[in-house]
Amino acid sequence: MLQNMKNVKYAECIICKNQIEAKPDITTCPSCGGLLDIVYDYDVIKSSVSKEDLTACKAISMWRFRPFLPVEEGTDVLRLRVGGSPLYSVPRLGKLLGLQNLFIKDDGQNPTSSLKDRASAMGVVKAVEAGADTIACSSTGNAASSLAGNAAAFGLKTYIFVPERAPQGKVAQLMIFGANVISVKGNYEDTFKLSEEAITRWGWYNRNAAINPFLMEGKKTVSLEIAEQMNWKSPDYAAVSVGDGCTIAGVWKGFKDLYAAGFIDKLPKLISVQASGCCPINNAVDNGVKVLTPMEENTRADSIAVGVPRNFLKAVNSINESNGITVNVTDEEIFEAMALVGRTCGVFGEPAGIASAAGIKKLAEHGKIPKESVIVSIVTGNGLKDIAGAISVAGTPVSVEPKMEALLAKLTVK
Numbered sequence: 537m538l539q540n541m542k543n544v545k546y547a548e549c550i551i552c553k554n555q556i557e558a559k560p561d562i563t564t565c566p567s568c569g570g571l572l573d574i575v576y577d578y579d580v581i582k583s584s585v586s587k588e589d590l591t592a593c594k595a596i597s598m599w600r601f602r603p604f605l606p607v608e609e610g611t612d613v614l615r616l617r618v619g620g621s622p623l624y625s626v627p628r629l630g631k632l633l634g635l636q637n638l639f640i641k642d643d644g645q646n647p648t649s650s651l652k653d654r655a656s657a658m659g660v661v662k663a664v665e666a667g668a669d670t671i672a673c674s675s676t677g678n679a680a681s682s683l684a685g686n687a688a689a690f691g692l693k694t695y696i697f698v699p700e701r702a703p704q705g706k707v708a709q710l711m712i713f714g715a716n717v718i719s720v721k722g723n724y725e726d727t728f729k730l731s732e733e734a735i736t737r738w739g740w741y742n743r744n745a746a747i748n749p750f751l752m753e754g755k756k757t758v759s760l761e762i763a764e765q766m767n768w769k770s771p772d773y774a775a776v777s778v779g780d781g782c783t784i785a786g787v788w789k790g791f792k793d794l795y796a797a798g799f800i801d802k803l804p805k806l807i808s809v810q811a812s813g814c815c816p817i818n819n820a821v822d823n824g825v826k827v828l829t830p831m832e833e834n835t836r837a838d839s840i841a842v843g844v845p846r847n848f849l850k851a852v853n854s855i856n857e858s859n860g861i862t863v864n865v866t867d868e869e870i871f872e873a874m875a876l877v878g879r880t881c882g883v884f885g886e887p888a889g890i891a892s893a894a895g896i897k898k899l900a901e902h903g904k905i906p907k908e909s910v911i912v913s914i915v916t917g918n919g920l921k922d923i924a925g926a927i928s929v930a931g932t933p934v935s936v937e938p939k940m941e942a943l944l945a946k947l948t949v950k
Contacts, residue, residue, distance in 0.1 A: 543580045544606050547572040547749055550849060558606060560665040563747045571850060572749040573789075574606050578796045587768050587799055596620035598654055598757040604793055605658070606753050611665055615689035616647040618657040619757055623765040623912070629880040629893075633900040637910040639771070640893070641762055642883050644918030648709060650839075650889070651758060651783060651916040652682035658754030659743040660686045668741035669693060674731035676724055676779070676838045677706035678888075678917055683743050684713035695740060697731040699724050703838060703922045723833050725844045745782040746846030752786040759790025762912055763800050770800045772909040773861075775807035777891035777916055778817055779840035781851025784808055787914065788854035806860035807911075808851070809895030811835035811867065814843055817851045818862040826852055836867045836925060839888030839917060861904065863895040870894045871929040874919065878930070887925050889917035 547558045551570030556562065558574055565572060585603040593600045598619030607613060621643045630638035646653035656679065663671045672695040673683050680696045687694045694715040698707065699722060710717045718734075720727040728744070735742050745751040763770060770791060776784040784806060794800045810818045813834030820826060828848045833841040845851065855862065865873075870887050873894035877883050885893070892913045899905045919926050936942040 648685040649918035650678040654754040655751040656682035663741040672740040673743035681709035684715035755786030756790030775892040779842040781847030785850035837887035884919035885915040886917040
């Protein structure tokens with residue numbers, strides 16, 4: 537089992553501060569059960585890579601940032617092209633919202649069409665380092681499909697647990713990638729618990745993002761890319777759709793690592809966007825507490841429908857540390873933003889992925905973001921993941937007989 541990485545010091549518990557060796561198969565703190573963070577030696581990182589080195593690198597993937605990642609030097613990481621997603625300036629949308637410097641990071645362009653590919657690529661690599669041949673997780677859909685695709689590329693077996701409400705587009709991906717899929721008759725919490733029992737029983741490698749500290753290290757690469765794409769500048773605000781809390785914590789970790797290594801000279805404020813029908817993390821931040829109050833999963837944005845977020849404390853800490861903003865959006869506001877972003881930016885985001893943009897729109901309308909601020913909305917998943925949702929807001933085509941008279945009767949050209 538590999539376990540020696542020059543750029544990594546150790547894994548540290550976020551609760552009791554216990555430090556343990558960052559072996560590839562670690563999960564939670566052996567002393568108190570708390571979540572772990574990977575801690576780096578920034579002097580080693582500074583000595584091994586520079587901004588100029590990264591800018592000159594032609595490899596377009598998350599692995600261009602390998603000096604910032606917890607991977608052995610000899611480990612083969614290259615299979616699917618994960619990362620390298622575009623950062624778009626979106627002046628049309630910005631003008632509508634009264635914002636002068638609005639950007640969209642379209643992570644729906646990853647191999648399985650979501651940001652979760654970054655976490656799964658890291659999880660699969662760590663599973664290989666641990667000598668595992670099977671990897672498993674629970675998911676509302678995107679983590680599942682990303683794991684199945686990345687594991688297939690490495691030849692690993694997968695067992696994936698999804699709640700029965702998971703969109704069929706995501707389930708179809710799982711089946712195509714050859715995963716062993718278990719559809720659980722219950723919510724995400726039921727699904728997570730069953731996956732944990734199965735992982736323990738059969739000894740599979742655990743990809744569950746809140747349990748496995750390495751997964752967040754993959755997610756943080758979205759921030760490393762944003763900074764590089766902005767010429768090593770940090771945005772003023774980074775907006776993130778939040779469910780389990782792992783993504784927003786990863787975004788914050790990425791910017792903090794860059795700052796500690798001297799690659800950027802300031803940190804952004806996070807905008808935590810949750811669905812109004814399922815917002816336990818934002819509720820905790822708004823009430824100034826670090827105690828989780830579970831919620832029902834009442835939102836159509838399935839990937840952020842997490843009533844008992846496992847990365848709760850990391851997420852709350854990240855929002856507070858960044859002096860961030862919380863905003864809850866209704867499903868109606870999410871779907872309106874889905875259509876708005878599509879027709880003004882040409883970016884097709886799934887409901888959960890586009891929630892970040894819905895949050896920015898709501899904050900802008902209420903005057904809570906300075907209009908001159910540099911703002912990045914991270915769109916975490918492609919709209920083809922949830923076709924039913926897209927059709928519900930976009931409508932259906934005009935249907936006509938193949939005759940000009942029929943077309944003229946139904947079509948008004950402006």
